Amino acid sequence: MIRTVGSAFFYASNRYRLRRSLALFALSALFAVMMSSAIAAQTGAAQEYQVKAVFLFNFTQFVGWPPTAENAQTPMVIGILGDDPFGSYLDDTVRGEKVGDRPLIVRRYRRLEDVDDCQILFISRSEAVHFEQIASSLKDRSILTVSDADQSGKRGGIVRFVTEKDRVKLRISVSSAKVAGLTISSKLLRVAEIDDGAGQ
C-alpha cells in the first residue's frame, strides 16, 4: 500500500488491487482526481503535512533499527512531540498498516519525559526551542528524530523536512543516525541531501 499526496485518504481504505474490475478502477481514478484537486485547492499547509505524514510512514521502509529496539511483539510507534500539525493525516496514513508483522501506531507526547519506546519521533516546531536538549537526550535511544524546524539537523536531529517551491525535501544527518545506531538505506540517502551537522 502506498500513500501519496492528494489521494491518500481515498486509497487508505482501498487496497491496491490489480484484479479490480476496470469499471471500478476508472471510477475510482476519476473520483481520486476530483478529490485531489479539491484538497489542493483547500490549503497549501494542509497539503504539506499530508506529504510529511506519508514520508514519516515511508521511513519505516528505508530505515533499519537495531534488534534491541525492535521487538516483533511490540507495535512500531511513530511519535509526535509537541503540537500535532498533522491533524488526522498521520492517523489516516498508518491506519491498518504493518511493518513486517508489526502493527503501526501513532502516539502523541506532550513532554520529552513522555517519550517512551518509539521508533520514529516527529519533533514539532513548538519544541524547536528545546531542540538541542531533546536531541541530546534521545541520541542514544535508536529513535529516528524527524523535524521541520530550522537548523534541526545541526542541532542534533537526524531527518529534517525542508520545503522548497512547495516540494518537501529531505535532509539527513548520517552521523547522528550512526550515533543513534540506525541504518539508513542508501536508496533513501540518494533521494535526500546529506546534512551532517558535524561537517558544517
Add this chain to the structure above:
Amino acid sequence: MTFKDVPIRRKLIASMLLTCLVVVVLMQCAFFMYSLFVLHKNIVQRLSTLGEITATNLTASLAFENQRDAQEVLDALQAEHRIVAAAVYDGDGRIFVRYPQTVLANQFPAVPDTNGYRFDDSYLEGFEPIAERDRQLGSLYLKFDIGIAEREWLSGSLRISLAVVAVVLLVAYFLSRMLQRQISQPLLALAGTVKDISEHQDFSIRAEKHGKDEIGQLTDGFNVMLAVIQEREDSLRTANEALRAEIEERNRAQHQLARAQKMEAVGQLTGGLAHDFNNILGVVIGNLDMAGEQLPPDSAARGPCNEALEAALSAAELVKRLLAFSRRQPLRPKPTNLAEVIANVQPLLARTLGEQIRITTASSPNAWLAMADPGQIESAILNLAINARDAMPTGGDLRIEQRNVTIDDAYALAVDDVKIGDYVVLSVTDTGSGMPSDVVARAFDPFFTTKAPGAGSGLGLSMVFGTMRQLGGTARIYSEVGSGTTVMLYLPRARGEECDLIGTVPSAPIPGGSECILMVEDNAQILAIGAGILRSLGYHVVVAESGDDAMRQVENGQHFDALFSDIVMAGRLNGLALARELRKRKPGLPILLTSGFTSPATAHSDLTELGAELITKPYRKAELAERLRAVLDGPPKAVT
C-alpha cells in the same frame, strides 16, 4: 550439356555437396528458429532483470517524490539503446517521470496495466512493480524495440551462418573429392579398360577388380564377357587364317594348273606339228643323204645338196627343241662338264653377239659334273646370250660362270620348286637394261615377249626353263632395271658311275651289218628312205606298211633278226603293241623304235619295259647305223 553428361566424379561431388547444403540449411533454419526463440526469451529475461533493477532504484525516489532522482534513474536506461520508452507510474497510476522526455505523456499507457511483459508487434512492453519490502509503491513501464534486437541478432547470426555453410561446403567438397574415389575410381578404371579395349581391339586386356560391391560384380561380368569375346575372336582369327592360307594354296595350285595346262596345250600343238614335220624332214634328209652318196665327189651339185641337208638338219634340230620344250621327247642327260660346254659354245657366241659385247667366262676348277644334255645346254646358253645382246644394244659385258651350289632345307623351303641337293649353277650375266619385277615374273611364260612383234617367238626362255625342269633342275632370273640381268641355270650334280662315261664320245666309222631287219613304217616315203639306208649298210630288209601287216608276215613264218618300227601307226597294232607282241614270241629280239614324237606316258616306261631303244625322227644314216648296231650288239633283252 545436361547433368547426365557430367563425369561421374563431378556428379558424386555435386550430390554430396547438394546433400550437405540441404542438411546444413535445414539445420540452420532449425537453429534460427531456436535462436529466435532463445533471443526472445533472453530479451524478456534481460528486460525483466533491467526492470527489476531499475524498479529497485526507483523505490526511494517514488516514496519521497524525488522526480529528479527518478529521472536520473530512468535516464540511465540509455545504456540499453533498445529500450525506446520507459515511465514511472506512482501509486495512483499517474505518470511520475518518463523516458525519454521528448516522448509525450499521452503516448504512454494512461494507466499501468498488469505486471509482466508482452510482445506487441515489433515491441516488447510491460510493467514492473516498484516495491519496497513487499509494498508496491508504483509501476515501471518499459518498452523494448525487438526489431533492433532482431536485426542485430539476424545480421550477426547470418554472418556466422554463412560462414558455417561456407566452411561446411568447403569441408564437404574436399571430403567428397577424397571419398568419391572409392566409388568413381573402380568405375573410371573400368571405363578406361573399356576404352583401351575398343581403341586397340585387344580383348586380352582384363579389368582390375577393386572390391566385391556391384562394381566388382560388374567387373567380373565384364571380364567373363571379354574372355568369351577373346575366345571367339581367337577361333575366328584361326579360322580366317586357315581360310586365307587355303585360298592362297588354291590360288597357287590354280596358277600352276593353268601354267601346266598352257604348257600341255603348247606341247600338244608342237607335238602334233613336230610329228608331221619330222616325217617330212625324214624324207628330205634321207633323200639328200642318198643323193649325196650317189653324187660323184667332184659334182657341182654336191655343194647345194649339202647346204640343203644342213638346212634340213637345222629344221630337225628346231623341231627336236620344240619337242624337248613340250616334253614330248625324252632328253638324254649324261654327266657333262659344263666348262667344256661353255668352251665349245664360246666361238659361236663371239660370232653371234658381235664385237660390241665382251664375253668373259669363269669356271671353278673343282666344279662337279652336271646331269645335262650338252646340246640343250649349248642351245640354252645361245638363247640367253641372244637375249643379253638384245638387252645391250650399245654393247656391254656378258659373263658366263659355273659354280657348285648345295641347296639345303632353308633354301628349298624359300624357293618352292627346287629339291634339296647338289647343283651346278650356270649363270649368264649381262650389263643391259634389266627388267622390272613384273616382267621377271612372267619371263618364263611361253609366248611372253617384250620384243617387237616378229622379233621374238616368246619361246626362248620358256624353252630354257622347260629344259631345266626336265633335267631336274630349275632356272632363276635376277634382274635390276638399269644394272643388268643374271639368269641362273640349276643343273643337278651327276652321281657315281655315271661320271665314268665321260669322254667316251664314239667317233667310229659308220657300222653296218648283214642281219635281217623287219622295218615297219606307215609312211611310204620314210619306209623307202629307211629301207634304202639299211640296205646301203648291208642289212637284209623286210618291210611292212603297218603293225598288222608286220604281224601277218611274222605269223606266215617270215624270218627276221631285229625289229625297227615306227611307234605311231594306224591300224590295230601300233609300234609299241607290235613290239610287245613280238617280244613274247622272241624274247631276245633286238628292238629299235622311232617316232616323230613320243607321248610322255610312253616315253620312258614303255621303252624300259620292252628293253627297246628309241631313235627320234628325223634320223640320219650314221645315227641310224650306230643305234641299230648298238641294239643288235647289246645284251639280250628279257621280257620284264
